[in-house]
Amino acid sequence: MSLNCIVVTPAETAVETEASSVSLPLFDGDKGVMVDHAPMIGRLGNGALTLQAADGTSRFYIEGGFVQILDNTVSILTNRVVSVDQLDAKALQQQLEDALDMPGNNDEELDLRERAVDAARSQLRVAQSS
Amino acid sequence: MANARALDKRRKSVRNIRKITRTMELIATARFKKAMDRATAATSYTKRITEVVASLARSGTEVQHPLLEDRTATDNAALIVLTSNRGLCGGYNGNIIRETMKQFDSLSDTYENVKLIVSGKRGVTNLEFRGYTADESYTQFEDEPLFEEIKPIADNLLDEFIARRLDRLDVVYTKFVSSSKQVAVVETLLPLGNVGDSQQQDEASGSDADFEFFPSAESILEEVVPMSFRINLFKCFLDAAVSEQIARMVAMKSATENADDMIRNLSMTYNRARQSQITGEIMEIIGGVEALKS
Numbered sequence: 001m002s003l004n005c006i007v008v009t010p011a012e013t014a015v016e017t018e019a020s021s022v023s024l025p026l027f028d029g030d031k032g033v034m035v036d037h038a039p040m041i042g043r044l045g046n047g048a049l050t051l052q053a054a055d056g057t058s059r060f061y062i063e064g065g066f067v068q069i070l071d072n073t074v075s076i077l078t079n080r081v082v083s084v085d086q087l088d089a090k091a092l093q094q095q096l097e098d099a100l101d102m103p104g105n106n107d108e109e110l111d112l113r114e115r116a117v118d119a120a121r122s123q124l125r126v127a128q129s130s
Numbered sequence: 131m132a133n134a135r136a137l138d139k140r141r142k143s144v145r146n147i148r149k150i151t152r153t154m155e156l157i158a159t160a161r162f163k164k165a166m167d168r169a170t171a172a173t174s175y176t177k178r179i180t181e182v183v184a185s186l187a188r189s190g191t192e193v194q195h196p197l198l199e200d201r202t203a204t205d206n207a208a209l210i211v212l213t214s215n216r217g218l219c220g221g222y223n224g225n226i227i228r229e230t231m232k233q234f235d236s237l238s239d240t241y242e243n244v245k246l247i248v249s250g251k252r253g254v255t256n257l258e259f260r261g262y263t264a265d266e267s268y269t270q271f272e273d274e275p276l277f278e279e280i281k282p283i284a285d286n287l288l289d290e291f292i293a294r295r296l297d298r299l300d301v302v303y304t305k306f307v308s309s310s311k312q313v314a315v316v317e318t319l320l321p322l323g324n325v326g327d328s329q330q331q332d333e334a335s336g337s338d339a340d341f342e343f344f345p346s347a348e349s350i351l352e353e354v355v356p357m358s359f360r361i362n363l364f365k366c367f368l369d370a371a372v373s374e375q376i377a378r379m380v381a382m383k384s385a386t387e388n389a390d391d392m393i394r395n396l397s398m399t400y401n402r403a404r405q406s407q408i409t410g411e412i413m414e415i416i417g418g419v420e421a422l423k424s
Contacts, residue, residue: 008178010277010361012171026344041182042344043353065357066350068182070339075178077357 001035005051007076014081022074023050039070046122059084061126087127096120134403141396148389155382161273162375169368179358185341186351195355197322201297207241208296209234212303212370213253215269220381222374223252225314230302233316275367284360291320303366304373312373322359
């Protein structure tokens with residue numbers, strides 16, 4: 001028995017694979033999913049998605065969205081998905097600095113900045129932990 | 131009889147035009163296939179998000195969201211028009227513009243301010259010529275609209291709607307029904323009334339598992355509803371891109387066929403003209419020889 005894991009973004013189906021276990025970033029922390037998990041729907045945060053399969057582990061960075069688990073199918077709807085080996089720590093460091101330099105003169109700008117900083121930090125964390 | 135040389139010249143220019151239309155047809159075919167693949171890839175997201183909404187509805191959550199409620203206010207409306215940047219695609223832009231004028235006038239009757247947002251150079255210039263000036267216009271969308279490009283536009287509109295600076299949003303675009311049928315349609319995207327409709331349909335077919343919600347059904351709904359608006363808008367852009375390529379493909383195909391017909395006719399007249407010219411010359415020579423003899 002294994003889990004069927006599908007990752008879709010608005011533009012395409014990025015990943016569709018079998019996995020024995022899945023670790024995904026919920027809005028408040030990581031969650032592990034194994035076979036025969038109870039049906040659930042959850043909000044995702046930014047972070048690492050790890051798929052453990054018989055032929056090895058694959059890691060992705062995902063940005064927000066939702067997850068639906070039903071009948072051993074894990075459907076992940078996310079805004080963006082990048083394979084971890086495509087993340088470049090140096091470029092991300094720069095991105096984080098750029099994000100920190102964004103203006104924050106009103107609520108909307110502050111909100112935007114916060115989101116950009118959070119996205120950059122999470123990507124950096126995922127890239128460095130691999 | 132027409133001048134043989136002039137006919138030949140004309141035939142050459144028709145041949146050149148045929149080369150161009152034939153190439154454009156091939157390019158449109160290739161682009162159509164790519165655009166079509168992108169459009170089908172995007173449907174899997176739409177399908178899954180509808181599933182999530184359906185599960186939410188089944189869990190007994192009151193589906194309430196500022197984007198879903200019907201507005202009674204009739205102050206501000208917006209109309210998005212999706213046309214192409216380039217011409218030579220048959221009736222594609224014409225159909226959209228006709229629908230736009232109709233919808234714009236009927237919206238102006240009920241709403242005080244109607245904002246016109248036009249994407250595509252053809253639409254901007256054509257509507258301006260007819261006396262409808264676009265308040266906002268985009269020309270950066272070609273045959274591969276990206277979700278990242280649409281998202282800021284969608285977010286902007288969402289903010290306006292939630293702040294009650296916008297009461298209704300309509301989109302005029304060419305809907306892709308099948309590869310042989312595309313129609314210019316008007317769809318109301320805000321308020322998002324149809325999320326409710328689709329979930330009722332799914333309710334009958336979907337499984338009735340008891341879902342756990344993290345953090346809560348309400349919080350997920352808050353996120354799902356804006357997302358389904360964004361994806362709806364994105365889908366309109368994708369449909370428009372696919373339909374544009376099909377329209378161009380069909381228009382160029384008939385242009386090529388027409389050029390073929392013209393070449394055939396011109397060749398026939400040219401050959402006749404040439405022959406009669408030769409006959410004329412022979413007659414002259416014979417005439418000259420006869421004159422010398424006597």
